[in-house]
Amino acid sequence: MQSDQSSxxxxxxxxxxxxxxxxxxxVMRTVPLGAAVLxxxxxxxxVLGYLLIYxxxxxxxxxxx
Amino acid sequence: MSDTPHELQESxxxxxxxLWAFGIGIFVAASLSMIVFTALTIKINPPSNVERIDPKxxxxxxxxxxxxxxxxxxxxxTVIVRAIATQFMFVPQCIAVxxxxxxxxxxxxxxxxxxxxxxxxxxxxxxxPGFVAQVHTEFTRTGDLLMPCHEFCGQGHSExxxxxxxxxxxxxxxxxxGRVSCAQR
Numbered sequence: 001m002q003s004d005q006s007s008x009x010x011x012x013x014x015x016x017x018x019x020x021x022x023x024x025x026x027v028m029r030t031v032p033l034g035a036a037v038l039x040x041x042x043x044x045x046x047v048l049g050y051l052l053i054y055x056x057x058x059x060x061x062x063x064x065x
Numbered sequence: 066m067s068d069t070p071h072e073l074q075e076s077x078x079x080x081x082x083x084l085w086a087f088g089i090g091i092f093v094a095a096s097l098s099m100i101v102f103t104a105l106t107i108k109i110n111p112p113s114n115v116e117r118i119d120p121k122x123x124x125x126x127x128x129x130x131x132x133x134x135x136x137x138x139x140x141x142x143t144v145i146v147r148a149i150a151t152q153f154m155f156v157p158q159c160i161a162v163x164x165x166x167x168x169x170x171x172x173x174x175x176x177x178x179x180x181x182x183x184x185x186x187x188x189x190x191x192x193x194p195g196f197v198a199q200v201h202t203e204f205t206r207t208g209d210l211l212m213p214c215h216e217f218c219g220q221g222h223s224e225x226x227x228x229x230x231x232x233x234x235x236x237x238x239x240x241x242x243g244r245v246s247c248a249q250r
Contacts, residue, residue, distance in 0.1 A: 025074075028074060032077065032078070032081055036081060036085070039085075040088075043088075043089075043092075047092055050096070054099065058187065059103070059107075059109075061185065061186050061187045062186055062187060062202060062203055062204070062205050063107060063108055063109055063167075063187075063201070063202055063203045064109060064110070064112070064186070064187035064188055064189075064200060064201070064202045065104075065108055065109060065110035065111075065112065065200070065201050065202075
């Protein structure tokens with residue numbers, strides 16, 4: 001590349017924002033909680049579905065072995 | 066010396082992961098306990114019979130010869146159903162079984178891999194050439210149940226199905242040879 005050509009890497013848009021450690025710490029106190037609640041809710045729904053099918057469909061269909 | 070924010074973050078992540086692993090561990094232990102409990106109390110188990118049979122000669126003699134197929138009641142009251150799954154039919158096409166009584170179903174295949182299920186019940190097995198597929202069960206509702214092949218076995222797979230006729234005790238009458246056939250309706 002010639003020296004008089006600009007690079008996209010020189011654009012202000014491509015320069016990483018400065019990280020405010022205090023703000024990051026604040027955000028990181030709540031974000032993992034949200035992720036845990038979301039993941040927990042999804043897994044709880046799956047477990048509930050499994051239990052409902054097991055007890056209301058599989059068991060009443062009778063003995064097999 | 067106090068922990069840096071980075072170290073605090075790491076310890077919180079570790080705590081969250083341990084908590085998650087604990088929750089999942091409880092679920093796995095609970096579901097395994099349910100499986101063991103139902104196996105011990107109401108005898109629900111995955112069919113696990115391993116019994117070899119020669120697929121090339123099973124129709125010539127022995128248990129799966131034509132005259133032995135269908136439902137047989139033995140002297141001690143044991144009910145055994147024998148059927149062949151072959152391209153593209155079950156032999157026999159209709160199987161009579163008693164309601165509320167333990168039944169042993171035995172299947173063999175002389176050609177390719179088949180599978181079967183009986184609608185509305187937990188009966189569901191593969192029928193692999195070279196092995197006898199055996200399932201014990203008890204039918205609780207009377208009536209005709211569909212028994213389709215559920216393993217693609219060739220061009221006629223969709224035409225391969227049989228009927229399981231669950232008869233109440235007063236209609237399940239074995240002949241002098243112990244054989245029971247489907248009632249004509």
